[in-house]
Amino acid sequence: MPAGQVRLENIGKRYGDIWAVRHVDLEIAQGEFYTLLGPSGCGKTTLLRTIAGFISPDEGAVFLDGHSVNHMPPWKRNLGMVFQNYALWPHMTVFDNVAFGLKERKVPRRDVEPRVMEVLEQVGLKGTERRRPSQLSGGQQQRVALARTLVIQPRVLLLDEPLSNLDAKLRQEMRIELVKLQRDIGLTTIYVTHDQEEALTLSTRIAVMNLGKVIQEGKPRDIYESPRDRFVAAFVGKSNLFSGTIIRSLDGLLEIHTDEGFQIKASPPPGYKHPADSRKVLLYVRPEAIDLVESADQPPKVNRITGRVAASAYQGSLVEYEIESAGRIIRVNETNPKGKPLFQRGDETTVTFAAEDVGIVSE
């Protein structure tokens, strides 16, 4: 198995006056499942195509296994890419599609067939080799695209939103299969998606991108539990964001007066230092960290806000509420709702959450 270490150094790509990506530095270790996560237009696909060699950067360099590949054409890089639309060649059979890369590599004829059949078996497509791509279902086409890149034993696997064309159930299945396959082979994988749930489940590390820049890089848990700024807090998972002013600091708790007039106590992470020149602060609370109680008398947690139910959606494993208070909406997810009271639209209620569940991010 070839090594598969990728390093991006100060990558920048410009279209006209617009920088699609700029000042991107990334280092992806061998065997990682690394995800570029961001909304459409954030530059994640540009970055992936730069690594593949379809785009040459205007600034910076791409390094594969320590060597700069800026001047290496795509066909010499030995990176396997799976396109969003699969890009299966309609004029070739499944077998010929998969054998394509082997023939380009002048693999001896007698070795081609066993290798193709082996990889087709690996992705569960044995028996379809004589068919045309158009005779396969979406999920099968996806597997052919994957098999076609795996068979050449690429240094790195590049996946451009490969699951976005599949229906929800199939997407779940393929997600699990993909992780198993990747961990089995130990292949360095770079995955592009806008789906934060997908990113969190699949990745060993995630780079969250916005407006052509990497905003935050880290393990899924770090990204979700300690978002660096407003964008990451809002894009990865859902968040209730409050901006406010620090009133005082007491017993390791910060007391904050939000712009809407709520009093919120937050416990900053160890080592937290607020900038000296400003008392303004941005808070976030995850919906699942909030509980709803009927009466405001004895709230179980330190923060409480009274409000009225504006909407509720029962989903079995959880209930999603939108609570209106002081002119804004607070999202609440009640998990495992069995046995708890169900609130109706218009009910008076109190939301409550712990100081430890209040995060502080920079603007």
Add this chain to the structure above:
Amino acid sequence: MAKSEATPVFASGIRLDWRQAGILLTLLGLLTFFILVPIARVLWVSLSDGEAGLTLVHFANFFRRPLFRESLWNSIVAGFLVVFFGSLIAIPLAYLSVRYDFKGKILVNTLATLPLVIPPFVGAVALQLILGRSGTVNLLLMRWFDMSIPFMEGLTGVVLVQTLHFFPFIMLNTAVSLSNIDPSLEEMAQNMGCHGLRLFRRVTLPLMLPGFIAGCLLTFIRAVDDLGTPLMLNYKNLLAPQAYLRITTIGIDDVDGYVICVILVVISLGSLLVARKYLSLSEYATLHQGAAVARPVAGMKRLAILLFCGVVLSVSLLPHIGIVILSFTKVWSFSLLPTAYTLDNFTEILFRAPHFVKNTLLYTVLAAALDVFLGAIIAFLLIRSRVWGTNALDAVATLPIAIPGVVLAVGYLRVFHGWDFPGLGAPLTSTWIILVVAYTVRRLPYTVRASYAALQQVHISLEESAQNLGANRLRTFVRVTLPLISGGLVAGGLIAFMTNCVELSSTIMLVPRIESGPISYGIYIYMQSPLGRAAGAALGVVAIVMVSLGTYLTYRVFGGRTGSAFRV
């Protein structure tokens, strides 16, 4: 043809763009030399005062001559009449073939192809035998009613022959537009209470206008450009024959010939520009690919449809019947039908003078191959490259659509005559190569268009994944791109082949020697003498067979979308 705005970002490196730029420049140079320079030369001669200055005096002279004024008027009137009568036949046929399903529908579809397989000047000769002054019909009329109808006299004859030959262009284009109309657009109108003729006028007609206009434009340009028909019918008061006569009888230095050429180009380009306005609308008819559903028809309605088709079909078939009969004829003069039959005519053209057929195959196959080659490269550059200047390439490669064959030929004679071509040791115009050049140039727009359409269907990621798997640019083109666009390439090549088989308007001026002439020239030469007419007809039959074969194969490749191949 607009360059696709959604051109995906294409790959790496300055080095490669230089290579593409090199190819682009080479192509631009080549096309400039063989398209723009001859045209510019014609324009220059018509505007030059003999020294270094410019003058409009030649144009003033043109409009002072009654003969020229009449020719200009006749050409435009004939063009419009052909479009008008052609539309009368074509629109009902197109509507019937797209919207109705009935037994005998194959008749309608046959109608669209029959006239295409017979060159108009061949049809002209055959029609004269049947409808001419001493043709079968008039002989019968004289015998029964002691009267005759001058079907084939003067402008009437030209318009009749051209209408019968060109109406399929209108029909095919209109049918394509019609079948692209999303049924929901009409259903919506019906839902609002609009139906019948009113529905046709308010919704269907405007939506099919782009295809209809495209067909009309093509017909108009072809009709004005057509040199063979008036020459065969011996009616010379039209622009194309006038240009031909000035250059061939008075000489290559006669300025009037050039002035006429410029006016021909102005007419073609002018009509192209006017039509462009409507063609750009073609987008909205095809927003959704909902196929229109054909309604089944039976009973009286079906009978009426079949009657209409039958009449049109039998008239359209007259030239074919006439030419086939004539080709087996020993003598056919002042009689209803030939008096004696023979196979001599085919012996003559296949064994005694086989070079006409051989030359045609050589020239047209060469030209078609060149066209496919150039068309594929040009289309590739237009769609896939981001090199500056592709718009210019597009414009120059499309220009020949609006350049009459006579004009191109005059330009070539002027530019290449008496100038030893490098590496040839003789002027280009003294060898048969000039015919291949002219054929290639004239049909290039078709192959560019066909390849362009095919390549647009190929998503860029199909090529990128090949490169990702280790195929370099050339290998990618050969293994992925080429197989995927081969259908379009073959179709474009076939159209180039079959239209060149019967090309006469530039051939007639550029053939250096009789032995180097192709079929169309052979037919023209044979037809000059009453004794050679039957042999000419035999050549005509060969031409029909070749073109039929081409048409059939085009249908096989293009399927139901044949109409799109003939679009402007």
